[in-house]
Amino acid sequence: MTRTTPPRPLDVEAVFPELAAYRGTTTRLHPRPGAPTVADSSVGGPLLWPTGEAWPVCTEPHDRGTGYRTRDVRRARRGDGGSLGPQDRRRLLDLPDDHPVPMIALAQLYRRDVPDLRPGPDGADLLQLFACPFDAHGRSGHGTKVHVHWRHSAEAAGAEVADPQPEPEVVGFDGYVPEPCVLHPEQVVTYPFAGCLPEELCERLDAWEDEREEEAEEQTVEQPWTDRGPDGDHGDETPDIPRYQYDLSVPPGWRAGGYASWHTTDPYPMDCQVCATPMELLLTVDSGEWDGTVSWRPVEDAGLPPHPHASPTQVVFGRWGELNVFACPGDPGHPHRWSIQ
Ligand SMILES: [Zn+2]
Ligand SMILES: [Zn+2]
Structure with missing residues (x-):
């Protein structure tokens, strides 16, 4: 059975057209x-x-x-x-x-x-x-x-x-x-981790999210947020708005290529130890295929529960984190490096 990532909850390039220059692809492995x-x-x-x-x-x-x-x-x-x-x-x-x-x-x-x-x-x-x-x-x-x-x-x-x-x-x-x-490999569109974008763009993304969150909170007063869906997403009173980090940029789960997430440590330079070229993401090993934010859950897996059950491989890195392995784009024979997030 194939696995199909649902469309993103919104087209982020319609809001930030300059993100088109950073659009990349990654292949979700869907183990x-x-x-x-x-x-x-x-x-x-x-x-x-x-x-x-x-x-x-x-x-x-x-x-x-x-x-x-x-x-x-x-x-x-x-x-x-x-x-x-x-x-x-x-x-x-x-x-x-x-x-x-x-x-x-x-x-x-x-x-x-x-x-x-x-x-x-x-x-x-x-x-x-x-x-x-x-x-x-x-x-x-x-x-x-x-x-x-x-x-x-x-x-x-x-x-x-x-x-x-x-x-x-x-x-x-x-x-x-x-x-x-x-x-069940599936190629999807991806954008860089926010902290790796130009600072000015990153700030506007933050401001845009804050604004939408405020709008959603104002609506909450008139219409209580009672329907959180069968998954109980987020599990708190945070309005359920799509977020760049969780829903629009880097997908969760095992995957090849694309961009690394740096949510635990913030970005740090990952340069080749032989030739000093900035390295690129080779492979991500993730402890879960999706978490509380289920927007990346394949449509074929609609009935399956959110975190912490979505770990078909049972492989865990860090504290339910991920392993990112990097390769030198100048010479694939140069030693790989990795980070745990
Ligand atoms: Zn190198
Ligand atoms: Zn050892």
Whole structure:
């Protein structure tokens, strides 16, 4: 079944024609539970990874024995063996701090399936995304470690692949264990995060929203805002007006290309560490496919509930946040960078 994003609640270019210069596209991946094969683009599915090739491992020094058994995470999700909560985190393995731990395969994307996926080095067409299942990296000692592998799929097609594929026995956090999902890519229009637009335009967007909010509040006095729809959107007395950040610019959910959201940290420079070129968004991994603002919920999913249930992949980054992976537009072989929002 395809997934179709509803039309935006208003045409933002009719109000701010200068936004046309920033109009871009992004491909929403719309992951949904399924049984993908190595020949499919997927989240949490088997990778096209020949048996003879070394599987990516994390050897950065950190504890790799405390958390949950990966099999218990899956068992709990099936409702077999009770639920799993922070109280169940414990030390399960005694391993040296630099023992190679297999990275988790989060996703693989074939360019033929995903219109906004940029090519990899030398025209590589298959992106394979991995993460270390422990938040124990970087300067803070609590950061994420992501690994992107690019492959020419034709060179590996038909190769024998390991079944099951390597995975860590213990994960530091259950949000690193993806559920197998097939994808339903859909290209949509997108605009930059407001804080990345020229300051003057950003201020006018803010003023426009404030004005519309005031108008809506004035109307509320005469006609109480009783109908919030079956989803209980927003859940408070905020008038339900479309907002640039939530409804008109960057869609939620897993997607490729387009613009990054910076709602947690505010924008900061993401320049290539090799050539200093400003990097562009490659891929977003999102904890939810939509949240309280359900305007992005595909029409085919009309009956499904809002946050926190819209997480078909069960992958969670940060505090129900998102992982943005960036690529160098000058040379796709330069190392990727990422930010958690
Ligand atoms: Zn690690
Ligand atoms: Zn570069």
